[in-house]
Amino acid sequence: MTLRERAAVFKALGHPARLAMVERLGQGECCVCILMEMPKLPKLSGPTISQHLLVLKNAGIIADEKRGKRIFYRLLMPCVADISLCVGGRHGLTNMSTADL
């Protein structure tokens, strides 16, 4: 993975709406309809949410799958959910676990 590609991953995470989505997806896959109702953020329109999801998908962070009328997204890089802990908390990764949430 090149420097450029790594930077693209961080860039994709560099928006509050997208980071919130990724943190939510860290708990397990969910459909767009759920992501559209996350209370963490000022309510964004459907199209805007959709665009943000596309950005994350293009960076290789998430993948989508259609099931019936809905589209479900899931995290392809589980570590990015942990990264938020690292950045948000003590500044070292060693001995970190999800219990630190």
Add this chain to the structure above:
Amino acid sequence: MTLRERAAVFKALGHPARLAMVERLGQGECCVCILMEMPKLPKLSGPTISQHLLVLKNAGIIADEKRGKRIFYRLLMPCVADISLCVGGRHGLTNMSTADL
């Protein structure tokens, strides 16, 4: 640390030049003059480098200190250097060490 602040950290890391600088600073502090000569990137002008460093500083990722004629930068969040490993490599953080470079 709020969602917004965490996102700001990722945003700051989301440019190849800045990510390269952070990865370099992960090996220890250095002055701007060194960062300006990193071979990893297409050569950027001094002012451009300076602006990138300011972005990293505003995000709380690095700090500067003047010593004589030079200004030295160092990493305030050592974990961000490790993050690059996580994103670039296998997608989990457990058992990661610098040997994985």
Add this chain to the structure above:
DNA sequence: TAGTTATTTAGCTAAATAACGAAATAATGA
């Protein structure tokens, strides 16, 4: 003091991003 080196600040332009509403697509249910 004047000159040199290292770095930042200011001012600008071009390109990228974020957001929206309207329209399109796709799957289901009546």
Add this chain to the structure above:
DNA sequence: TCATTATTTCGTTATTTAGCTAAATAACTA
């Protein structure tokens, strides 16, 4: 088949970002 629901695509606008050159600042050296 027609309407409904879930989501994306399109077209537009406002804002932000990345890069440059020129000028300013700060610390050393002759």
